[in-house]
Amino acid sequence: MTPLDRELDQERTYHEACRAALAGMVDGADERVVTGENAFASGADAEVLGYQLRSWAKELREEPESPLFFGRLDFEADAACGDHAGQRYYIGRRRISEHPSAPPLVVDWRAPVSRTFYQAGARDPLGVAVRRRFGWAPGSRGASEDLTGMEDELLREGAGPRAEAARGEAPREGEPGATGPAGRPGGILAAEIERPRVGPMRDIAATIQPEQDDLVRCELTRSVCVQGAPGTGKTAVGLHRAAFLLYTYPQRIQRGGLLVLGPNRTFLHYIAQVLPALGEIDIRQSTVDEEIARVPVRAVDEEGAAAVKHDERMARVLHRALYARVGVPTGPVEVPDGSYRWRVPLGRLREIVEEVRAEAPPYAVGRERVRSRAVREIQLTAERRAGPMNNTWLQRISRARPVSAFVDEAWPKAVPEEVLAELFTDPGALAAAAGGILGAEEQKRLQWRRAPRSYRSAKWSAADLVLLDELAGLVERPEGYGHIVVDEAQDLSPMQCRAVARRSGFGSLTVLGDLAQGTTPWAARDWAGQLAHLGKPDAAVVPLTTGFRVPxxxxxxxxxxxxxxxxxxxxxxxxxxxxxxxxxxxxxxxxxxxxxxxxxxxxxxxxxxxxxxxxxxxxxxxxxxxxxxxxxxxxxxxxxxxxxxxxxxxxxxxxxxxxxxxxxxxxxxxxxxxxxxxxxxxxxxxxxxxxxxxxxxxxxxxxxxxxx
The missing domain is CATH 3.40.50.300 (P-loop containing nucleotide triphosphate hydrolases)
Known part of the structure; x- marks a missing residue:
């Protein structure tokens, strides 16, 4: 047996130990679920604890059957390396240890020390003496994959790279270690990048390049746009950034959630296994149309009508149409209260409506402000006469018929479907809302040829969903996500971008796309405008132009x-x-x-x-x-x-x-x-x-x- 064969056997034995430790982690997680369910806890604490334990157990049980590590780092025994001096780390898709307090057998690829695996090089070894990559092949003896080779890069100053294979095979000429001619990845790294694609998309944790790693590890608060040419891995970068954020900022992401948006279901099926393979499950992966689907799509627009509906000018039209419903009070409010009769003058009511309009809150919030301020006027009048009023009195006055009648007249309820149906069936209302914004021919394209009996029976198109979402956002802001990954973002219309922006107002974005691949009628011509529509005009645009997969x-x-x-x-x-x-x-x-x-x-x-x-x-x-x-x-x-x-x-x-x-x-x-x-x-x-x-x-x- 050669020294190389002996070393390979040692690595295989280590991998078996890691597999046993992972099995122990699964058993331990299941045991903690049972213990946690039987432990004394109450109310929300019990619910949160149970959810966390069950999620962890489910995540471990669903761990894909794949190699548990793909790399190894051996650090120099140098004080400059700090805590890592003389240490050895195996890098894999998740942390594996024999028990929670024990040092890890495998370090998660997202951990801070793992960054060295992707960034160390001959010019700057970052304290690494040897970086080892492992080669795996379809398994025999019932194994999913067998360890068949390994390749070392000696990063010590003055040392050359060394490549090794399972049966003593030499690396291809010009490809010793990490890179070959013109920076081409060599040996095991190249073989993994170029491995044939059968089935869904795979993760690239083993092959992330330095420029990709920089993007993956961007901090949560930073929005970034990746202009990626074909084959440069932009989609993989976005998905791995999502996994990195979930690992690094778990509490902040869990509060807001993380959303991955793709162009269609076929694409989402293709990428569906990437995040689970990286240890992240239950991540929402959707399309923009699915996110905004308030009603079924039962109509198809003509091309010209769809183009108008997706135009950013429609946001101004819809804002006008919605706030045109706000009226002018026509009389004072008088509320009977036992032997008293409380009155708010017409002039003051008109002032309240104008004040709220000037504050420009969401429509539903504005309606409640109008009500609360009218009630406040009544309360001040009553307390001058009869002393302090309690909450029961305030609630009764707020629901009083004269107050509700005033609110319905001045700031009526708004249902997005009703507002849009009225706009498309009433040429006068459309002209008032679109005047100076849309031309006469554009307005004509929006008009329904046959009015439905009511908005409940209307047949809506896919483009109408964008408009309904815009109106819904004007009525009441939707809950946002902590982070959103938007793939093929160049194909989104301005109105679709606004729908995404509403859901990331307090979160960040990873925007992925290629302007050259823009195929929709409204596809972006530049990123500056598209990022402005997405609500992130200051996001950095980072080009990826070097590919490794497409010949x-x-x-x-x-x-x-x-x-x-x-x-x-x-x-x-x-x-x-x-x-x-x-x-x-x-x-x-x-x-x-x-x-x-x-x-x-x-x-x-x-x-x-x-x-x-x-x-x-x-x-x-x-x-x-x-x-x-x-x-x-x-x-x-x-x-x-x-x-x-x-x-x-x-x-x-x-x-x-x-x-x-x-x-x-x-x-x-x-x-x-x-x-x-x-x-x-x-x-x-x-x-x-x-x-x-x-x-x-x-x-x-x-x-x-x-x-x-």
Missing amino acids: AAIVELANGLLGELGVAVPPSRSLRRDGDLAIRRVTDVREAVTDSVRAALAREGSVGVIARDADVPELRAALAAAGVATAEPDDLTSGARVTVLPATVAKGLEYDQVVAVEPSAIAEAEERGLHRLYVVLTRAVSRLEVLHSRPLPDALAGANAAAA
Whole structure:
């Protein structure tokens, strides 16, 4: 047995000890739940204790079956290293110890000392003598994964890196240790980054790069915007920042909650396992439409109407429409009270209404202020005559019919659905609210052709939900979250951004996106405006332009479209030089797709066939006729390796091999079709094959020669 084999056996033995300790943690957590439920506690204390214990036990029981550590740090025996001098730490996805007060066998990747694992380098070792990475492979003997290799980086001054593998295999030429040519990750790190994608998105705790780590560990109070080119890991950065915040600020986050917003359910299914794999469960993952869904969507807007509804000017229109309901009192308030009759003059009532309007509170708060101030006037009058009044008297006066009649006249109740239905069915009300804001043609697009019998029977569109949420926010501010991660944020309309901003007024945001991938009619052209709509105009915009997953040839092809997209984003680059790109002009697209998919299935990894939405059924049928099983985009449990998906749902997804069908058809299918094509071309992390029977878009005209 070689020294390397002996050392690997030692690491395997250590991993088995960690697995046993984790099993003990699970048993201990279950025991504490039983003990806690039987312990003496009362009321809210018992409820809080029980919830905390059950959540911890559930979290441990649901720990994914995966390697318990991916790295190791050996610190120098130097006093300058402080408490870490001479220490060894194993880094994993969660803390593992034999009992709560014992030193950890594995340190959580989010712990302060773990930052050294991601940030130490030859120029600044940060006190680290050796950084070790572990390589894992699909397990045998019933194990989920086996430890098959390890790779050491010797960071002592003057020492070179050393790479080791399970059977004494040498690292690839030019890739000793952490990095290879042009900064490319080498050895085990590169293998993990480039590992084929099958099933849902995985966490990247083992492969976080220094610039990503800086973003992940931003403090809670800081909002940040990541302009990330395809393959740079922006989504993973956002999710890992969420996990970091939950670990670092548990009480503050639990008070407000944490929300992850994605563009659609397919995307959310794809990323759903990342946070649980990092030890965080019960995190709300949703879409903007789901967050604001007050009523079912039963109508579809024409394109022009939807564009107007998503325009930021609608916020001013709705504010006018709502506060137009505030009236002018027409008479004094007189409240009988035994032998007394208390009176508030009309002039004073009008002053109260104007004072409250000037304070600009939420509409519902304003209504209650008007009531309380009118009651206060009555109280002052009564106490001058009859002495102090108690709370029972105040409550009775507040509910008195004359007071309620005054409030209903001056500041009537407002139901968002009723306000919006009246606006869309009454041209005069719409003209009054939109005058000087929307043009006559825009107002016409908003008008309902047929008025419902009441707002309760109205059929609402998806764009109407945004307006209803705006009105609901004007009536009463919604509860906010401690932190919100917003992915594909470039596609949000100004009104959708306002809906997010209402929910993060006292919290922070992680904004993720790529202006080049903006595909909605209202997609942002710059981040300054979008961040202003999100309520975080001072958020820093941090570009990520270096990718590790999408091969360089594919990135360079997609970069050819940037000049046509009308957005100022820097071209991205990739450190991967091993990917494949093929562009083929064919006569029969369906036959060519079938042939390409069969060839792809002979290779490792997932296969995505992406086409114009209207062409997807035909391609699915052709593959089925050829005996090729396919999966739906959101079916991550299917055994089929091939997914046929519309271009409109491809954003955020990745496949090892992509067959992009008829780029010109994708580009012509919608107003921002070239942006959509840019998305499609950057979904492959190993091989991209472009099939076309029609000429390529002008921006890709020279691509055939380059690919050849």
